[in-house]
Amino acid sequence: MSLEHAMWANTVLATGRIYAMVIMTGKETRMAMNSRSPKTKFGILDDEINFLAILLFFMMAIMSGIVTAFSG
DSSP, rough: OGGOOOTTEEEEHHHHSSOOOOOOSTTTTTHHHHHHHHOHHHHHHHHHHHHHHHHHHHHHHHHHHHHHHHHH
């Protein structure tokens, strides 16, 4: 057996027949590991910037409400 005799997942055989044996299945196979969605890296700075953006939005909304209330 060598790599020349391997048929990977989703392979389509154009002509002939094939007799196959599944060697290993499960979560640790190559296909299963590559099919997972990658983890996103989200740093502390991103969390802080998001928090500050939300805080500034609410502060601006409150200030505009106060200015509108006192203007007339």
